[in-house]
Amino acid sequence: MIHRLDPAGDPSLLGPALSITRSSITAGFADDRGNLYVDFADGSAIEISADGLYEAWTINGPEGLLLVSCPGGSLAIWGLDTQ
Known part of the structure; x- marks a missing residue:
């Protein structure tokens, strides 16, 4: 089953996300x-799709890893050797 959730919409419709x-x-x-x-x-x-105006999601990981979906659709990464 596929649920399409809109955080800007009716909060009562976000219930399916609780299953994870x-x-x-x-x-x-x-x-x-x-x-x-x-x-x-x-x-x-x-x-989770990127958003044009907001950070759509953020992940904190081990050893200071931080991933952020930046407004406009790019990815910022901190705390990880990307070389």
């Missing part, structure tokens, strides 16, 4: 346009 709470992530990918794709152990997945 405490789920284990099996794979994830952030592209250079600021989109995020995450697969979970239970078979569910989320896709």
Whole structure:
């Protein structure tokens, strides 16, 4: 089942997102346009598109890793050797 959720819309319609709470992530990918794709152990997945005006998502990881989907559709990365 696919749910299309709009955080700017009716908050009561965001309920399906709660099903991934405490789920284990099996794979994830952030592209250079600021989109995020995450697969979970239970078979569910989320896709978060970049936003033109706001940071659509942020990920904090180990050793100071920080990934941010920047407004306008780019990706900022801190704390990771990208060389």
